[in-house]
Amino acid sequence: MGMQINHNIAALNAWRALGVSNTNLSKSLEKLSSGYRINRGADDPAGLLISEQLRAQIGGLDQAVKNASDAISMVQTAEGALTEMNNMLNSIRTLAVHAANTGANDASSIQADQTAVDKAVESMQRIATTTKYAGKSLLDGSAGTSIDIKDATKVANVVVGQAGQSGGNVSFSITTAAAEAGNSIVVNTSGTVFASTGVVTIWSENCGTANSVGVYSVTANSTTNVCLAAKINSDSARTQVWASAETASNLAVYSCAYGDQISLRIAAAGTMTAAGTAVNSTTTGVDVVAVIYASQNSVEIETLKGSGLAVHGSTTGAWVGTSFSVLSDANTAGVKVDALSIVTGNLQFSLTDDASTANQISYAISDMRTSKIGVVSSLTGSSIDAVKSGQTYSMANNASAAVTIIDDAINDVSTQRANLGAFQKYTLETTINNLGVTKENLTASESRVRDVDMAAEMMDFTKNQILVQAGTSMLAQANQLPQSVLKLLG
Secondary structure, three states: OOOOOOOOHHHHHHHHHHHHHHHHHHHHHHHHHHOEOOOOHHHOHHHHHHHHHHHHHHHHHHHHHHHHHHHHHHHHHHHHHHHHHHHHHHHHHHHHHHHOOOOOOOHHHHHHHHHHHHHHHHHHHHHHHHOEEOOEEOOOOOOOOEEEEOOOOOEEEEEOOOOOOOOEEEEEEEEEOOEEEEEEEEOOOOOOOOOOEEEEEEEEEEOOEEOOOEEEEEEOOOOHHHHHHHHHHHOHHHHOEEEEEOOOOEEEEEEEEEOOOEEEEEEEEEOOOOOOOOOOOEEEOEOOEEEEEEOOOOEEEEEEEEEOOEEEOOOOOOOOOOEEEEOHHHOOEOOEEEEEEEEOOOEEEOOOOOOOHHHOEEEOOOOOOOOOOOOOOOOOOOOHHHHOOOOOOOHHHHHHHHHHHHHHHHHHHHHHHHHHHHHHHHHHHHHHHHHHHHHHHHHHHHHHHHEOOHHHHHHHHHHHHHHHHHHHHHHHHHHHHHHHHHHHHO
């Protein structure tokens, strides 16, 4: 090397190396003090992107766990109220059983039972209307399923089953129209079927149970079909069969009910000729089959099989427990009907990290008001309200029927409690467990990307610390080199 003094190349080299060592030492200090390998985008751009995405997902999982815990608190609040309703129903039942023992009870005893029943029913109604969680009513039906029948001429008897099924506007299209069992017989007016008189016999069956047989005598004349149809129709209430004289010689006979459980058979007796043939075969009806669509996007939800004009969901599909009746105005294959607006599960829970609508879980709590529980189909106007004083099924009027109503109400409340328990155990608690495992695995992934290996970084820190010390010393030595030129000038 020459003996220049304007440019000290050795010092510049030592200074540059010292700067690099200082930068590396600073980074090591930052990593060791923060615990992170990535503190800024420049440390690892791709790693930072992955890490921040994982952090966002982990934060969402933390909140989803809190959401599920809040939902458990809500469920426990509702079940606590229902537990008290169950207790009161059991007490009411005991009172009704006592009141039914009229042989040993006088009017005063029964009235005492009735007074207690009235107070209990009032308390149950108060519980159903006032039980809330975070200001939201739970048992008054507002947390349940709302149904809006858009066209009452097309659909009726809507029953909504399990929570979580597709809601909103629902339309259906009949793929197979329901049909009655039908048959026909030729009755010639000239007497070619019945030379003089004959007998037409009609049988109909519903699920294998035979209705009363219709036996009709006929005489061959110009009004045979009209008269025979009138006779059959006048007897429809008993035989569940109706008829139509479609032509002068052809009589069509149909069952009043629809579906493949309905069968119909006609037999004719009389002097037959080759000109006409008597029918002696059995025919059956056809069950309706409908496809359900989400009206807003025409996406097929499920094919519902029918029983006559009633359609119902399968045991495994989205419409489990849901059914409705197709009325005659809609019983046409290939016609799409916007029939229903169903909001199932007015309680929506966000139990995932992304809070997307598609991943929300719906749940419905049935209406537990006293006018809605204890409704027995065989008892007109029945509900728990109907066992109060002055009502049809009060202790004095019909204590035995009251016991039946109370049993049904106990079943209603117990079923809702069981559903709440199942929702808590198999949806909420399992969701919390799953979210915990998912968070653990994602946190481990984020740690591998972002956290620093303290042992390895400590080695780098020690190396950089030594390099800084050595670089500082060498820079000092390099700065002394130009002083040797002074000897030449001396």
